[in-house]
Amino acid sequence: MDFTFRDEHEMLRQTVKEFVDAELRPIAARIDREHRIPREILFKLRDMGCLGIPFPEEYGGAGLGETGLCVFMEEITRGCFSTAVVCGGHTSIGATAIYLAGSDEQKRRYLPDLCEGKKWAAYALTEPQSGSDAGNMQVTAVRDGDAWLLNGSKIWITNGDFADVIVTFCATDRSQGTRGITAFIVDTATPGFSVGKPEEKMGQCGSTTVEIHFANVRVPERNLLGKVGEGFKVAMMTLDRGRLTLGANCLGAAKEALDVSIRYANERIAFGKPIAEQPAIQQMLADCATEIFAMESLLYRTAWMCDQGLPISRESAIVKLFCSEALDRVVDRAVQIHGGYGYSKEYAVERMYRDSRVNRLYEGTSEIQRLVIARSLIKKGGY
Numbered sequence: 001m002d003f004t005f006r007d008e009h010e011m012l013r014q015t016v017k018e019f020v021d022a023e024l025r026p027i028a029a030r031i032d033r034e035h036r037i038p039r040e041i042l043f044k045l046r047d048m049g050c051l052g053i054p055f056p057e058e059y060g061g062a063g064l065g066e067t068g069l070c071v072f073m074e075e076i077t078r079g080c081f082s083t084a085v086v087c088g089g090h091t092s093i094g095a096t097a098i099y100l101a102g103s104d105e106q107k108r109r110y111l112p113d114l115c116e117g118k119k120w121a122a123y124a125l126t127e128p129q130s131g132s133d134a135g136n137m138q139v140t141a142v143r144d145g146d147a148w149l150l151n152g153s154k155i156w157i158t159n160g161d162f163a164d165v166i167v168t169f170c171a172t173d174r175s176q177g178t179r180g181i182t183a184f185i186v187d188t189a190t191p192g193f194s195v196g197k198p199e200e201k202m203g204q205c206g207s208t209t210v211e212i213h214f215a216n217v218r219v220p221e222r223n224l225l226g227k228v229g230e231g232f233k234v235a236m237m238t239l240d241r242g243r244l245t246l247g248a249n250c251l252g253a254a255k256e257a258l259d260v261s262i263r264y265a266n267e268r269i270a271f272g273k274p275i276a277e278q279p280a281i282q283q284m285l286a287d288c289a290t291e292i293f294a295m296e297s298l299l300y301r302t303a304w305m306c307d308q309g310l311p312i313s314r315e316s317a318i319v320k321l322f323c324s325e326a327l328d329r330v331v332d333r334a335v336q337i338h339g340g341y342g343y344s345k346e347y348a349v350e351r352m353y354r355d356s357r358v359n360r361l362y363e364g365t366s367e368i369q370r371l372v373i374a375r376s377l378i379k380k381g382g383y
């Protein structure tokens with residue numbers, strides 16, 4: 001097993017780091033306050049070629065695999081979690097679903113524009129009555145000549161208000177449960193598609209999360225993604241990758257929280273000396289570093305496995321579970337190290353604490369990750 005980074009991965013890390021230091025981190029508080037990412041930031045990421053990192057060059061991507069995407073996600077999250085989530089909705093789940101399940105024609109039709117940022121993507125699985133129980137969805141797609149008519153509503157859709165293309169999962173045969181679900185590539189300019197209210201969230205406020213509605217949205221047969229009845233499979237194989245990159249988000253956020261805390265601990269004087277000299281503070285710093293090392297090791301080993309074509313369903317659930325829960329422990333300690341100031345919006349850890357919590361919820365809650373892991377163990381009859 002050799003999961004060292006390629007030179008291209010190191011170069012990507014350096015480029016993104018420079019962008020984050022110079023342009024993104026300095027405005028992260030403003031993005032959170034104004035609930036808006038300046039368009040120039042997204043244009044810059046597009047110009048830097050960061051929107052199609054994992055995909056092969058023949059589809060307009062950078063050819064850097066999931067490892068490359070994780071490197072990008074880790075570094076961008078250090079600057080601004082909201083910006084990372086917009087990129088994640090676009091690349092990690094939206095475009096990835098097309099890459100994994102699309103025909104060659106569909107990939108050539110959509111991926112180059114998505115990689116170049118000419119179009120933006122989203123992924124729509126969740127509904128008001130079905131989150132964890134995704135197989136119980138109510139949005140329907142009914143065949144109508146050489147097209148399908150989509151009806152119903154999805155909620156919590158990241159990028160749903162501005163995406164040009166939304167991979168949408170619909171019930172095509174409700175009697176078949178998860179085997180009656182089909183995936184479609186929906187162009188949002190199609191009549192009958194509309195955007196509902198944005199959610200008012202605890203954190204990640206620069207990223208928009210909205211309801212979307214389908215009223216007789218006519219989707220041509222050529223936009224069917226995968227086979228009829230195989231949509232649930234498409235949803236899950238996409239989430240295998242999405243959960244991995246969420247681990248990268250958590251890793252970047254945890255490193256940032258620790259670095260900010262080390263700086264603060266060196267500067268803050270209590271009882272006549274920096275609090276960094278207090279064993280209790282040192283213990284918290286050490287516990288953060290230990291968990292970060294574990295997160296990093298799990299994440300990049302799994303990304304490497306993915307790039308080797310090995311199965312990663314169980315491993316990416318482990319990455320998501322461990323990294324999201326470890327991140328919460330790290331940001332909690334970061335607030336504790338900052339004392340009362342950690343509770344003030346003047347300090348970045350206040351935002352980091354709010355931005356982090358949702359990682360235990362979206363793309364499958366911690367409880368669902370444990371189900372995935374346990375089921376795979378029981379099916380195999382051992383580790």
Ligand SMILES: Cc1cc2nc3c(=O)[nH]c(=O)nc-3n(C[C@H](O)[C@H](O)[C@H](O)COP(=O)(O)OP(=O)(O)OC[C@H]3O[C@@H](n4cnc5c(N)ncnc54)[C@H](O)[C@@H]3O)c2cc1C
Nearest residue numbers: 123124125126131132133156157158361362363364365367
């Ligand atoms: C900021 C944000 C962005 C999102 N972006 C997207 C997106 O882009 N696309 C998209 O499709 N969705 C998105 N989601 C939706 C997200 O994936 C769901 O919220 C998540 O899967 C949980 O579903 P739920 O909210 O319906 O909770 P529920 O499924 O109602 O769960 C409620 C509680 O019950 C527990 N529970 C449920 N079933 C079980 C079980 N069998 N065993 C044990 N515990 C169980 C859960 O773990 C949880 O604690 C987003 C959500 C948020 C908050």
